[in-house]
Amino acid sequence: MSEEQDLEPRTLRPKPTNLDDLSINDLKEYIAELEIEIDRVQRDIADKESKMVEAQAAFKT
Numbered sequence: 875m876s877e878e879q880d881l882e883p884r885t886l887r888p889k890p891t892n893l894d895d896l897s898i899n900d901l902k903e904y905i906a907e908l909e910i911e912i913d914r915v916q917r918d919i920a921d922k923e924s925k926m927v928e929a930q931a932a933f934k935t
Contacts, residue, residue, distance in 0.1 A: 896904060 891904065893901065893904075
């Protein structure tokens, strides 16, 4: 494991949704919700990567 991963807090992931109980329309809505969440996570990753690059640049001499 890298040092960066050691510093990240560990979070429990929610259990997967039982898809058997969802209608086709519910599944489509669920996909839309997941896509919104994926976009949010990708923006957070990009933000953290940007901050990491800035921090690395600040400590270079």
